[in-house]
Amino acid sequence: MKVKATDIAQMASASDVIFDALRAAIAKGDIAEGQTLRQDHIARMFNVSRIPVREALTRLEEQGLVSTQRYRGAVVTTLSTEEIREIFEFRALLEPEVLRFSVERISEEGLEAAKRFAHAFATETDSSHWGELNRSFHYSLYEASGRPYFLQTISAALDRVDRYLRAQLVLTDGMARARREHEGILLACIRRDAEEAAALTRQHILGACVSLIDFLDRTRAADDTPD
Amino acid sequence: MKVKATDIAQMASASDVIFDALRAAIAKGDIAEGQTLRQDHIARMFNVSRIPVREALTRLEEQGLVSTQRYRGAVVTTLSTEEIREIFEFRALLEPEVLRFSVERISEEGLEAAKRFAHAFATETDSSHWGELNRSFHYSLYEASGRPYFLQTISAALDRVDRYLRAQLVLTDGMARARREHEGILLACIRRDAEEAAALTRQHILGACVSLIDFLDRTRAADDTPD
């Protein structure tokens, strides 16, 4: 055995583990918006001191997932409707462009993988998996683009709105529409029609945005007037 | 005086100061590529312990300005030609879009400010200020876009390539061309011709990219064969 573990994957330090766990929890919506993350509390959860926790929180803040005020702790960021709209606008600009690159380069195996994710997404009955499968489908297509920086940026943008997106999938007709639209995107990719695939992706994102904001307007209005 | 300092700008903690200083130093190219940043060394420079230094380095890594290997310290990231090309491609997609939004919204005062930066850039003789003035000119135009997330993302991308960009301005004919191109962009903005301004910005970025990569190919080839 020539290849050591450290060559393939750097052994994860405590702060890496905490960072990933918190990031996933925020993306999935397991940690409520506006909730304060107490360093000591998290430290006890992971059986470590506060030092690696602080490092993880620092990274989360750099990613925009929490916002910190000096001596007042880290709070899961609440995005305004405008901020959400901007991030979707951002995705609607980047993702079609990435897909254009991918369509030119993706292999048959890559298309097969995307097809499997689309199928898994369409047939999954446990709604808690929808968000993950949705993301996997799109990423499986984007990965062939050979644009790591684009992917990383898209990923960061998606992390910020993931919990809203998941809610929109589950609590509206988002799932049914996403299923149809994925089908269309996939077929365009198989036909190697980059422009069509890009246009459909753009519509897919902007459509989800409209639906999500409509949904948020209703729920947030209801929250503000609970009487 | 009703407004306290803490209301406008959160009092900077030690790690903030260190982070900003290191980020600026890397962007300006004051810290050489590939150089290892020793926690203890930086800590002594700022008269603090290693804890806030580690926080700053963590944030720099999250921004992609340094890369860390467990127990081996933080090294200023060296970008390959391909990575640089991708980041310019990224900017060439985002910045024209942001400028489109700006042109619709920018005030006369905003245009005046941009004009002043363009003039300052064109007449500055100290080449060490060119990079900063170049950035100020573009930002003064982008700020009116009302797209904070776009701006933040562009800023992060620019931080990664800033030191290369500065070298290209100073060590090639980049400065002369940038001056002309700024003029064109500015005039298009004043005419409120969003499409023209966007197209010129895209050319401005892609042109700089070609010039920079050509420059890097020559210098790096020379570095690799120093005999």
Add this chain to the structure above:
DNA sequence: CTTCCAATTTTTGGATCCAAGTGTCAATAT
């Protein structure tokens, strides 16, 4: 009952200390 203020409790940012991993270089064996 409400409002204000001081004392106490939390909680954070940072300093110091410790264990574990890495790099170096001289001594030894081939």
Add this chain to the structure above:
DNA sequence: ATATTGACACTTGGATCCAAAAATTGGAAG
């Protein structure tokens, strides 16, 4: 002369400890 090994110094990730800032509590005054 070159490759191997092992001791030692260096550096990092993390634990523990401390001071300062914030939140909270409880009582006194209106």
